[in-house]
Amino acid sequence: MYLKGKKALVIDDIAGMRSSMRTTLANLGIEDCDLASTAREAVDKMKGKFYDLIVCDYYLGDATDGQQLLELVRRTKVISHKTLFIIVTAERTQDRVVAAADFMPDDYLVKPFTADVLGKRVMTLTEKKDYFHDVYTALDHDELDAALEKLEPLLQSKNKYWVDAMRMKGEALLRLGRNAEAEKVFDAIVALKAIPWAVMGKVKALKGQNKAEEAQFLLAELLKEHSEYLAGYDMLATLFTERGDSSVAQRLVEKALELAPVTHRQKRVGQLAFQNGDLDKAQQFLSEVVEKGKYSYFKEPEDYTLLSQVHIEKGDTEQARTVLDMVNQRFRESPEIQAQVQVYKAMSWQKEGKPEQAKALLEPLLADPSKVPDGAKLDLAKACFQMDDKEAGAKLAREVIQSNHDNPELKAQTVKMLESVGLGERAQEFVSKAVEEVTVLNNRGVALAREGKLEEASQLLRDAAERLPHNVTILLNTAYVLMMSMEKSGLDEQNIALVDEYATRAETLSPTHQGLPKVRELRRKLGGGDAHG
């Protein structure tokens, strides 16, 4: 009865398994135990209540799995870091599940297991959760610096939690963009044993320092030893995509897909196949994703818009519009998605040889392109080029690039798009120039701030932020410099409001951006206004 007083949630799509798990937990002393049969139900329950323990079966039916659910609730912060999340799997498919995990659960339990074993695991893990209590509190508030501070004393003794503490430190440093330090932390683990997650941490740190080649070499070595480490294939594919080599990337993701058929990877293959002009394969994979997603909690509008683009490219324009109408039905609430749908519908009419219909759809979007998300804006630009409106097309393409000047994948995509509309070799030059403009501007602002010329830096960056309202790096740097300036010369309500506006916008655009924690941290220190968190 050693777990008395703990609150638990059991998630399993099979009723018999749910009640059997509840009995098991009851035998361990847990009286407060809720049940959920689907991911949707589980999320609703988690939103309404704190659970000490969540036991989730890997297979949830409906094309969703426990890993996806875990990622969702951790990423959107629905559950605290203090909550124990245990995934229950069937035998040694475990290693596949483990390998797929960027977000790791606290434990995997392989079926069958006895109540005693579960009880022991939960006790052991609860002790660990208690040990890291303060670190988790900081992480729950996204206070990464505070988390690092709390970790430091725990790292002094090389006890049984040392490896966990090192891992948390490495991950926090990665999120803060302190890649060189993160590399050292993961290196210390790798020196003891080249376990996949530690090697992966090092790879991420190298990538963050623009050492793609070294990262690639390390990954290849890792995959030789751990040929089933799926996250490794995904990462390697990303490295290739960023280099603009999407056909190697496609092969890698296909390999990973063979090892474990997961929806998000199917989608990735579809996406890459589309980029590589392999339209039949793209259609095959994306159709399946859409089909599966129909009943899934995890369906995304992108699944549909990607498929519609494949249909357009193949000339099945009517089919494309049918798919797009499905998006309209299923994701009514978002004006951005609606705008996206209009772009692709216009492209379908254009392809069909009906430019008038296309124009009618595009005009309102071109009048106010702010509602169009960056991915679709690139397609809007493409549509403009196709309709011979080169000026509007170039303007939009530049906007996309300059709003995302540090996103290598989007840059590679833009080059491809420009090549496809006939810019040829000038495509790369166009993109490089657009990037350069922003980089120069940003660097000048940062340099001025470093020299202590905060007024000048603020002014320059503010202008840049007004001109590039979607560039997350600029937004965050501007917010940061504005705060530095206020730290020196006192709070200013207008500037506080501006900082909050920029930070909020940056967070909406890129919730996991590396610059965010630093800005939030300083914002909290500054006080005033309605600092969140």
Place this chain on the structure above:
Amino acid sequence: MAELDFDTVLATAVHEVKNLMGELSLNLEDYHRRHMGPETEKMLALARVLQNRLVQILILQKAGHQHLTVNADAENPAEFLDEVASEARLMLPAAIAIELQNEAEQVPFWFIDRYLVSQVLMNAIHNAGKFSRSRIVLGCQERDGGLEFSVSDDGPGYPDLPGYRAALAVENAPRGTGLGLLFNERIAQAHGGQVSRSNADGARFTLWLPK
């Protein structure tokens, strides 16, 4: 008709039997809770051994095709031993005690594949349970720069090794097929370690794992 790949057929069959076994265990467990007795306990223990065996066959089958993937992570030896003992308890006759002898208390963590290593120890404990008179000792110690797990019993020992005590032999004791040992050797190998058997006032099985 596609060519019959007996290997796949077999693996699928084992898989199915394993799942059915799991269902049977659950029912047995439930029944045992309501009608606790030595008979139900025995059945339950058997069901667990069977399940472990089936899991191991599947692991071996996979290992035959590609090299066995070891998913090592940092584990605290004391906690690990404790968990293995509590799981093993359920496979042993009530008359046989299982004792822990952890001489590696100062070792904070070791990189092992918890799942695979516990399967190895479970095999050894199950085997010891067939010959032991009253107790099994599950131990752990540092040796030659590695970590050594051991399972010792107070039975007659291994008949093919010196120090066998024929007088203590159990009549009509079930003979193993060697499958367990094969599995244990494979898992040790995959960890870069080794297994050994010896007699010292009973049978002693060890699994040595390098750093």
